[in-house]
Amino acid sequence: MLARAPDDVPGAGARRIGLTGAPGAGKSTLAGHLALHRARGGHRMGVLAVDPSSPKSGGAILGDRIRMDDLAGSPDLYIRSIGSRSTSDGLSDNLPEMLDLMDAHGFDEVLLETVGVGQAEYAARAQVDTLLLVLLPESGDVVQAMKAGIMEMADLFVVNKCDLAGAQKMATDIQRIAAVSRREAGTWQPRVLLASSSKPETIEALSQAIDAHQAWLASSPRQAQLRQARARYRLRRVVERLAAHAIAALPAPVFDTSMPRQLAHVIEALQHSASDTTETTP
The missing domain is CATH 3.40.50.300 (P-loop containing nucleotide triphosphate hydrolases)
Structure with missing residues (x-):
């Protein structure tokens, strides 16, 4: 993506x-x-x-x-x-x-x-x-x-x-x-x-x-503010989608663990996604 x-x-x-x-x-x-x-x-x-x-x-x-x-x-x-x-x-x-x-x-x-x-x-x-x-x-x-x-x-x-x-x-x-x-x-x-x-x-x-x-x-500084807001929105939407995919892929036993453990699994999956993107991007 x-x-x-x-x-x-x-x-x-x-x-x-x-x-x-x-x-x-x-x-x-x-x-x-x-x-x-x-x-x-x-x-x-x-x-x-x-x-x-x-x-x-x-x-x-x-x-x-x-x-x-x-x-x-x-x-x-x-x-x-x-x-x-x-x-x-x-x-x-x-x-x-x-x-x-x-x-x-x-x-x-x-x-x-x-x-x-x-x-x-x-x-x-x-x-x-x-x-x-x-x-x-x-x-x-x-x-x-x-x-x-x-x-x-x-x-x-x-x-x-x-x-x-x-x-x-x-x-x-x-x-x-x-x-x-x-x-x-x-x-x-x-x-x-x-x-x-x-x-x-x-x-x-x-x-x-x-x-x-x-x-x-x-002629307004508003244009630069809009560009920054768009970049923030886009990054947030990408992270939300990747997090949703990571959560959907978690095995059922993970949800019986503590919230910090569940969060650690999601963060690990996000890190893998970021690494895969870095490797495939020319």
């Missing part, structure tokens, strides 16, 4: 845009239209849509790809649905490696759609440059239930399906909540936008807001 990880990915990779929000908020349709719009501007676009995997079978329906397939094709638009597999943070086991490969293959931008709402914002925040929180006009109760930290994670708030009643009120409520959220001086001030897949002008406005945030980020 580690031996296959690309070590020579250029420092300047694809710009990463994340979309997260509650199920049913229309993230997939919005992501598809946004990607198609930006691809028409000459960008080579990739879309990674994470679908929830069954905790029993491990399978995933991958319905996001089915919904996006209805969009008009573009030679510069690549769409891939991936199962969340064993993760519980709204992302996928091998997401960091997939993002690195898209950097290596010359994509200009990658749109990442996460599963659900909750812990997903915290995990996705480190993986993307610009994070969009997608909400519906009737999401008032959801917003009220959100922790302040989640509201502070988003760079752009998008009230989707804005042709429905209550959209403007929802946008006003979000602006009010965002205004009282604690942010350090000189940091990005989140914008609230209305969007609808049936209104191209709202997709254009959203795309311009993303460009504005990307321009701000390019």
